[in-house]
Amino acid sequence: MKITGISAAVITLLPRVAFAARNSLRTVRTGIQPGNKTRLVIETSARPSYSISYPANQVVITLSNTAANRSLAPAMAAGTLVKAITQVQSGDKLQIIADLSTPISSIPRENIMLLNPNGDNEYRLVMDFTADTNAKTASATTTTIASTKGKVTSEPVKAKNTSTRKYTIVIDAGHGGKDPGCIGKGGTKEKVIVLSVAKKLRDKLSAAGFNAYLTRSDDTYLKLAQRASIGEKKHADLFLSLHANANPSRSMKGFSIYTLSEKASDEEAQKLADAENAADKIDVSGFEQFDKDIRIALSSLQQHAVAAMSVEYANNCASQFKRAKITQQPGPDVRHAPFAVLRSTVPGALIELGHLSNASEESLLKSSSHQDKLVAAIVKSVQAYDFDV
Numbered sequence: 441m442k443i444t445g446i447s448a449a450v451i452t453l454l455p456r457v458a459f460a461a462r463n464s465l466r467t468v469r470t471g472i473q474p475g476n477k478t479r480l481v482i483e484t485s486a487r488p489s490y491s492i493s494y495p496a497n498q499v500v501i502t503l504s505n506t507a508a509n510r511s512l513a514p515a516m517a518a519g520t521l522v523k524a525i526t527q528v529q530s531g532d533k534l535q536i537i538a539d540l541s542t543p544i545s546s547i548p549r550e551n552i553m554l555l556n557p558n559g560d561n562e563y564r565l566v567m568d569f570t571a572d573t574n575a576k577t578a579s580a581t582t583t584t585i586a587s588t589k590g591k592v593t594s595e596p597v598k599a600k601n602t603s604t605r606k607y608t609i610v611i612d613a614g615h616g617g618k619d620p621g622c623i624g625k626g627g628t629k630e631k632v633i634v635l636s637v638a639k640k641l642r643d644k645l646s647a648a649g650f651n652a653y654l655t656r657s658d659d660t661y662l663k664l665a666q667r668a669s670i671g672e673k674k675h676a677d678l679f680l681s682l683h684a685n686a687n688p689s690r691s692m693k694g695f696s697i698y699t700l701s702e703k704a705s706d707e708e709a710q711k712l713a714d715a716e717n718a719a720d721k722i723d724v725s726g727f728e729q730f731d732k733d734i735r736i737a738l739s740s741l742q743q744h745a746v747a748a749m750s751v752e753y754a755n756n757c758a759s760q761f762k763r764a765k766i767t768q769q770p771g772p773d774v775r776h777a778p779f780a781v782l783r784s785t786v787p788g789a790l791i792e793l794g795h796l797s798n799a800s801e802e803s804l805l806k807s808s809s810h811q812d813k814l815v816a817a818i819v820k821s822v823q824a825y826d827f828d829v
C-alpha cells in the first residue's frame with residue numbers, strides 16, 4: 441500500500457482506560473488499492489473480535505475488549521474515501537470511526553480480511569471499499585455518531601447497520617443444449633432436472649427477497665466461463681451451480697457439495713471436477729483468458745476470503761440438507777476440487793443434488809415434491825448465510 445500523504449484531520453476522544461484490556465490498538469492506516477479502492481487497515485496486538493457498522497458517511501469498527509492508543513497518529517493516504525479517523529472508548533469497547541467523503545452502504549465480506557501476524561506486522565483487519573450507488577438509500581438513516589465528535593465520551597455510541605441492500609444470487613443449472621450431463625437408467629437427463637430445480641429456486645429466492653438470476657433459463661449450452669462471468673456481471677453475492685451425479689456403482693446415492701480449490705480434497709472429487717469440466721473440452725477458448733483476468737482481479741487475500749466464505753456457505757448448505765433428511769453421499773460434508781464454473785470472485789458452491797445413476801434417486805429427482813424439498817433446503821441455507829460482517 442502506498443501512503444502518499446498524511447492528513448491532519450485526526451481526532452482522538454479518549455477517557456482514561458479503567459479496565460484491563462485484552463487487546464490494544466497498534467496502528468490505523470489508509471491506502472489506495474488498484475481499482476481506486478480505499479484500504480483501511482487496523483492493526484492490533486491480539487486477534488481482534490470486531491463488528492462493523494455503516495452510519496451515514498461513516499464506517500465504524502467496534503473492537504471488543506480493546507484499549508485505545510493515545511499516541512496513535514493514523515497514517516492517512518491521499519485520495520482515499522477516509523477523511524478522518526476518530527477513536528472512541530466506550531467501556532471496554534473501542535470504536536474506530538472513519539469519516540468518509542462519500543457514503544458506502546456496506547463492505548462486502550470478501551473485501552474484509554483478518555490477517556495473522558507476519559514480519560513486522562501484528563494482527564491486521566483489512567477492509568477494501570469504494571463509493572457505491574446503493575449507499576444513496578442507506579445514507580437516509582442517520583445515527584448519533586456525529587454528535588459524539590468533539591467531546592470525550594464514555595457513552596456507548598449507537599451505530600446501526602444501515603445496509604438495505606438486496607443480495608444477489610446467481611443460480612447455474614448445469615449443462616444444457618448439446619451437453620445433456622449425466623443420464624439416468626430411465627433416460628432422465630441431468631440438464632432437465634437441474635433446470636427445473638433452478639427455476640423453482642429462483643422463484644422461491646425472489647419471493648424471499650433476494651435478487652435471483654439464472655445463467656440459463658432454457659435448454660441452451662453455455663461455456664463454464666460464461667456461467668462464471670454471469671455471476672461477475674450481476675455482482676452476485678453467491679453463485680450456486682446445480683448438478684446431479686452419476687456413479688458406476690448403481691447403489692451409490694445422495695447429495696454432495698463442493699467448493700473451488702486448485703487441489704482436489706480427494707480422488708473422487710477430482711474425478712467429479714474432471715467430469716463436470718469436460719463439458720468445455722469441446723471448446724475451451726475464452727476460458728484461459730477469463731481465468732487470467734480473474735487471477736489479476738483477485739489478490740491472494742481476496743482469493744482466500746472468497747474460498748473461506750464459500751466453505752462457510754457450503755457447510756451450512758450441507759447441514760440444511762441433512763436437517764431436511766435428504767440422503768447424503770457417504771463422505772465429508774464439503775469437498776473441494778478445481779471446478780471451472782466456480783472460478784470467479786463470487787463465493788459459491790457446486791451442489792450435486794443426487795444420483796441419477798441410482799434408480800430410486802432418479803425417480804425422486806424427477807418428482808416435483810422432492811425438487812421442492814431440495815429447493816426449500818437451499819433457500820434456508822441462503823437465508824442463514826451471513827452476507828455482510
Ligand SMILES: [Zn+2]
Nearest residue numbers: 614621683684
Ligand atoms: Zn453436472
